[in-house]
Amino acid sequence: MFARRAAQRLLEIRQVFRQSPQASRSFSTALNYHLDTPDNNPNIEWKFSKSNQEKVKEILSHYPSNYKQSAVIPLLDLAQQQHGGWLTVSSMNEVARIIEVAPIRVYEVATFYSMFNRAKVGKYHLLVCGTTPCMIRGSRDIEDALLKHLGVKRNEVTKDGLFSVGEMECMGCCVNAPMITVADYSNGSEGYTYNYYEDVTPKRVVEIVEMLRRGEKPPPGTQNPNRCKSGPEGGNTTLLGEPKPPPCRDLDAC
Secondary structure, three states: OHHHHHHHHHHHHHHHHHHOHHHHHHHHHHHOOOOOEOOEOOOOOOOOOHHHHHHHHHHHOOOOHHHHHHHHHHHHHHHHHHOOOOOOHHHHHHHHHHHOOOHHHHHHHHHHOOOOOOOOOOOEEEEEEOOHHHHHOOHHHHHHHHHHHHOOOOOOEOOOOOEEEEEEOOOOOHHHOOEEEEEEOOOOOOOOEEEEEEOOOHHHHHHHHHHHHOOOOOOOEEOOOOOOOOOOOOOOOOOOOOOOOOOOOOHHHO
16 A cells, blocks of 8 residues: 555656656755756767866876776766756766766765756856854845845746856855855856855845846955954954964974
8 A cells, every 4th residue: 555655656746747847846956856858868968078178187187097986076066067057967977987987876976965956057056055054144034035036936047047046055154144155157167156255135145146147246255344254343353463472482493
């Protein structure tokens, strides 16, 4: 009885994927599932560009010849940059061929790390940090402002193909919470950038979006004019002078 219900549920999920591309996108991360589509199937040839083939050689040179598989993450990252921010099954198969492993070994990596996208994203992929410090500092308001301004849901792409919004867990900027990052795929792997925008507000993230839409490059880092990098607002209040040397050593004699 249980097996019959499980089989029926799997059939229902398959039907959802086939009937609605948007539904398949919303499920893609949760289920680590792949179904062939006209623009993502193993029959589509995919190769690294000539310039990226040189980068592939350089990446492989970092590892012993019998440990090519260690290059799987940087090669997947390069493939994603070349392919506009997402990985097709053909691009993963090409990485598997280069490092001489079974394709499943590459799929395992691509489905484990959230930095790899297996469905289309916008040329500017906006990632909102959703970990506790950013959440306490208003990350949900940041995400809501982006989704409302762009008229999309999380992981949807705008009709012009420019923007998509996702969530990323801790990106190491807790002292500058809340923050977002912008993965810029607008110029392929040659012009790829991945910039942090910290101390953001709902108003500021909308301004950043519009600057990107106009082709401008918003200054990364803290968006609070009263802070310098991760220093306190208004300037330092401690460690204002040169620290005293330790009394147990003669530094001049070193």
